[in-house]
Amino acid sequence: MAGYADDLSLAHLLADTADSISMGRFRALDLKVESKPDLTPVSDADTAVEQAIRSTLARARPRDGVLGEEFGLTHAAAGPGSRRWVIDPIDGTKNFVRGVPIWGTLIALLEGDIPVAGLVSAPALGRRWWAARGHGAYAGKHQHTATRIQVSGVTRLSDASLSYASLDGWQQIGRLQKIVDLSLASWRSRAYGDFYGYMLLAEGALDAMVEPELSLWDVAALIPIVQEAGGTITDLAGRPPVDKSSVIATNGPLHETVLTALTR
Structure with a gap:
């Protein structure tokens, strides 16, 4: 997957880290949940996952910016660039805090304003989905057990x-x-x-x-x-x-x- 192979491999690595943190906190009896100013919930898992992803990106992609739901926009540490990673540490926090397994970490790479690669990891479902622009979309438990996926042909x-x-x-x-x-x-x-x-x-x-x-x-x-x-x-x-x-x-x-x- 020339052009984005390294980025997708990094996204899988980020997802591995995210999964280990989030699954460790899923249905935890001591899970801490607070309300944000918009009254949506945020758990200690949300913040821990985003912090871990940001830490890895700061080392692996210092020329890329990062936008995350919990900590906002961080500009590239190594000067301005046209690339930025966009992170939702736990999409479906309301499910997460109620013990419903339909939640996941969303990781995207944008060039300018265009999303060129994306990965969704839902560890409680044991499944991931990922794609890079021009190279198809895939799903599986991890990068090395991938099946190419496609939409339906329904017309009515x-x-x-x-x-x-x-x-x-x-x-x-x-x-x-x-x-x-x-x-x-x-x-x-x-x-x-x-x-x-x-x-x-x-x-x-x-x-x-x-x-x-x-x-x-x-x-x-x-x-x-x-x-x-x-x-x-x-x-x-x-x-x-x-x-x-x-x-x-x-x-x-x-x-x-x-x-x-x-x-x-």
Whole structure:
């Protein structure tokens, strides 16, 4: 995987470290959980994972910047560069603190504003997903047991499996009824939420995943995986997702149908 092989190998190494920390704290009786200013939870595992990843990146990629959910933006230590790593130490913290195993560490590499590589590690599920731009998307327990993945070929909404998240979020932007209508028009709908719906989409198990608003660290790692699996991922205007934007991901053939249903 010329061009990003070293970066993906580093991402797997970072994920190994993250997994060892997070699994050690998952369902721990002494887990410490606090509320951030936006009232979302943060655990001691979130902060420990991000600190460990940042420490490794500072040594291995001093010319790259780092943006993380818990500690913000750190500029490159070795001068300005166009690359930055974007980290969500535990995506699905609410699941994590309640003992639900659907949570993971998200690691992305951006060149400029474009996500060129992404990795999602869900150790409680025993699975990872990763991709680099132009080289396909893969899944497996680790880098050396990989299977290439691709999206489904479903072309009709009435045959499609839809996932969504945060009904209250769709209500806040005035589109709750549109989500309800879209769900009723689909063959099946389930709220898997967080990273997991996007990974099921990339594997062809789902056909569409929609969310009202995500931060950059929530979506950056997902973009190359969905795209390299053959899918399409945009905001509600059909543009590339950015920080604090809606995210619409589909297998491709259904994209215009889903966008139209949410915007008409």
